[in-house]
Amino acid sequence: MAKKIIYPLLAVIGIAVASGAAWWYQSKPKGTQEVNGVPAAAASAPVAGARAGSESASRPAGVEVARVEKISLRDDAQSVGSLRSRQSVMLRPEIPGRVKTLGFRDGAPVRKGQLLVQLDDTLQQAELKQALAQVSIAQASLKRNQELVAQNFVAQRVLEESLANLQVVEAQLALSQARLARMAIVAPFDGTVGIRNINLGDFVKDGADLVNLEDISSMYVDFRLPERYQGKLKPQQTVELALDAFPGRAFKARVDAIDPLLDANGRSVSVRALLPNTLGQPAQRDKPVGAATHAGAPVAKPGATGAVRGGTSGSAAPLRPGMFARVTTVFSVNNAALVVPEEAIVPQGGRQFVIKVVVPSALHVAPENLPPETKFVSLRQEVKLGVRRQGKVEITEGLSESQTVVVAGQQRLQKDGTPLRIVELGRPSPGAASLAGPTPTASAPAPAASR
Missing domain, CATH: 1.10.287.470 (Helix hairpin bin)
Known part of the structure; x- marks a missing residue:
């Protein structure tokens, strides 16, 4: 009977001892843990001291930088549109009758008031x-x-x-x-007639299509822009066109009208621009190197690329209604825009920042508080952004020309005054592999002292 009581009692005591030992092991400070019988704090003290000495002797954070540039920057928007006649009408009789006389040739120019169709x-x-x-x-x-x-x-x-x-x-x-x-149908304006749908002797009903008349002395181009550009659109703004029918030629037009009603389906605004019916000018990208010029205008040499087949004398009005146009609406041109690479922008809390590269004296940092041979430190600067184009972003406020900003390695610079080490691309140095950014894309300029 006594043995039956002792065995359960010993089991309970063993469980209690094991639980107490486990609790003690988990709750004691890490510095008091033993390693091979020696307290861990004592064992790790030399290592911690060595690490602290290594950190104090480590080099400044390696970063890639770029200078603030001043360039000519356009604020524009791209769209597509179609060319239309300045005036267009389909001539139709108001009274039925038989065609007695035709006073035009298909595709020929006509004058206002000229007799086109005479009914009996x-x-x-x-x-x-x-x-x-x-x-x-x-x-x-x-x-x-x-x-x-x-x-x-x-x-x-x-x-x-x-x-x-x-x-x-x-x-x-x-x-x-x-x-x-009403039996005589005349031209309501100067223009060019199309291809007729009737012949002599045909009996036409009232409202039947006879022939179209187009005024193509100048052309309209109709296109749409997203509603966010509504506030930027103004009459007489410059519009640049590229027509697939005339590759290598550039055309310019002016905004003539803006529709006050937005399209509820596409949330877009309709715009109409007016352009002269000419061959335009050779596009800059297609102008051959060394092309001869005459009276300030480029003239393509024989065989040069970008020349329009048939020359400029082939037609006094080369543009036609219905042509497809690639439209670029120019809102403004800033010839002194300050830009930095987009990689330099650090968004934070709904605001935009860049990290400038400055000399230590700009932040009143004593040299003895910096690692040896430290020439530059970081300074976070809030900026306001403008237009973005081809990997560049305009800085409208916060920077000046020739200042230097960090474009890679910003995550290492959490506070102002952090020592910097400029990494010159193409000249890898020890520790350069730790920089942010997988592949450099441009050479880093020597930073200017910014204040």
Whole structure:
């Protein structure tokens, strides 16, 4: 009976001892842990001292830098559009009739008021003659009644009836003249006719398509821009065009109208620009090196790239409605824009910063508090951004020209006054592999002392 009680008691005591030992091991300070019978704090003291000495003797943080540049920068937006005639109309008859005369050739220029299509007007001519005769009779009757009223042979009422009758027949005459005029279809403006859809002798109904008339002395280009550009758009802004039909040529237009109504589907604004119907100018990128110039304008040498086949004398109006256009709307041009690489921007808390490279004296840092041979330290600077173009970002506030900023390694610079070591690309130095950024892309300039 005693043995049965002792075994469970020993088991409980063993569990309690094991639990207490485990609790003590987990809760004691790490510095008091033993390593091979020696307290860990004592064993690690030389190592910690060696590490501290190594850190004090380590070199400054390696970074890549770039200078603030001043360049000419454009604020623009790209879109696509289509060319349209300045004026365009499809000529249609108001009265049905048979085609009697065609006064144009397909695709030929015409003048305002020129007869284009004459419909058979025999019936209208007869109606006009009848109306003229009725007017003549009414005028004679009125004159006779005036004389009779003057002699008191007829009442005044007869004279008034004659006058009213004359007005009726004059109205009928005007109606006959209007019907006759509608049988002749004339050009409403100067332009170029298209290809006709009728022939002599055809009977056309009212509203049938006869021929289109286009005014292409100048052209419209219609395009759309996202609604965020609504505040930047203004009349007479410059618009640059590139047409697939004329590769190597550059065209310029001016904003003529801005639609006040935004497209609810695409959230875009419609814009119309006006451009002259010319061959434009050779695009800069296609101008051959060493091309001859005359009177300040580039003239392509024979066989040079970018020349338009057929020359400029092939057509006085080379542009046509419906052509596809690549449109660049220029909002502004800043000839003295300060830019830095986009990699230099450090966003933080909704604000934008760069890290400038300055000399220690700019922050009143004593040389004895810096590692040996330290020439530069870091300084965080808040900036305001402008236009972004091709890996560059405009700095509108916060920097000046020729200052130097960090473009790689910013994560090492958590506080101002951190010692810096400029890594020159192409000249790897010990520790350069620890820099942020996998592959350098440009040589680092020598930093200027910034204040």
